[in-house]
Amino acid sequence: MKRSLAGIFAALLMTSNALAADLAPVEPVPEMPPEVTVTETTGWYLRGDVGYGFTDLRGARxxxxxxxxxxxxxxAxxxxxxxxxxxxxxxxxxxxRTDLTLDYLTKADFHGSTTGECGSPLEPCTSSDRSSLSAWNLMANAYVDLGTYGIFTPYAGAGIGGSYVKWNNLRNVACQDDGGGCDDEVTHKGKGNWRFSYALMAGTSIDVSCNVKADLxxxxxHVNGGSMFGYAENGGPGRDKGFNVHEVRAGARYLFGGCQEPVAYEPAPAIPLQQPVYK
Known part of the structure; x- marks a missing residue:
């Protein structure tokens, strides 16, 4: 009887060891780190600007x-x-970023004077000269954004292009310095021409929404010199030596597709647990 029980117990023990050997170990599944996608803001945009320009005429001849x-x-x-x-x-x-801009400088009044002789007999006199100019500025520009701090992105930029400067007619009246009288007003026809120009910019962009940025x-x-007015009544023609505009500007940019949200976190796909394999 004891031999029978010992034999049964030995058979059960051998069977249990065999099943344990046939059971393959379950490998732990490593946890995958989250996938982070870094995206850049790119795309076309439209812009509009207004400004006030402090003009500085470099002289006239x-x-x-x-x-x-x-x-x-x-x-002058x-x-x-x-x-x-x-x-x-x-x-x-x-x-x-880069852009192509066209802007219009509204009428800027010109006040000038010249000295010479006038009247009969000739006497020292001073003329009062009045005109105005306007200009279209076509510029190709490039900007470097200097990092974003909250909603602010400071930038610096430069542009190169051409300006069409249109002078209106110049009217001058020469009067004797001793108050003896004035000559009749003389009108010189104004000139218009294209000139080389360049620009330097600095400011900051302000995030208004995902696709709208304000710009301050x-x-x-700088606009090169060129023709100013023509010949009339034994005087002229004249030219200006160019001018500078120090401009304070405000505007906005609309970025197409700027509201596409970048993927900041994408979990790894689920991997099913490996099932135990029995042999």
Missing amino acids: YFQGSNDNEVDFTS DLRDSFTVGGGVGYQVNNYL GYRFL
Whole structure:
């Protein structure tokens, strides 16, 4: 009897060991780190701007008398003006963007004076000269965004292009310095021409929404010199030496597709647990 029980117990023990050997171990599934997708803001945008420009005329010259003697205006001042414009651009990445802009410098009044002789007999006299100019500025620009701090993104930029400057007719009246009288008013036909220009910009963009950014900045615009007015009544033609515009600007940019949210976290696909294999 004891031998029978011992034999049964040994048989059960052998069977249990065999089943345990046939049971394959379950490998632990490693936890995958979350997948982070880094996206950049890119795409086309439209922009619009308005500004106030403090203009600085670099001087003006004209031919005096028989047109063989070019002299400077005694005084030449260009008054301030407004600008309005727009453009289309492309955001290359989070740090670089470019655009093509066209803006209009509204009428800036010119006040000047010259000295010479007038009247009969000839006496020393001073003329009062009045005109105005306006300009279209076509510029290709590039900007470097200097990082984003909250909703603010400061930037610096530069542009190059051309300006079509249109001078209105210049009217001048020469009066004797001793108060003896004035000559009749003389009108010189204004000139218009394209000129080389360049710009330097700095400012900050402000996030308004996912695809709208406000823009506050400063622009320095330099326009080369060119023709100013023609010949009339033994005087002229004249030319200006160019001018600078120190401009305070405000505007907005609309970025197409700017509301596409980047994928910040994407969980790894679920991997089914490995089932035990019995042999």
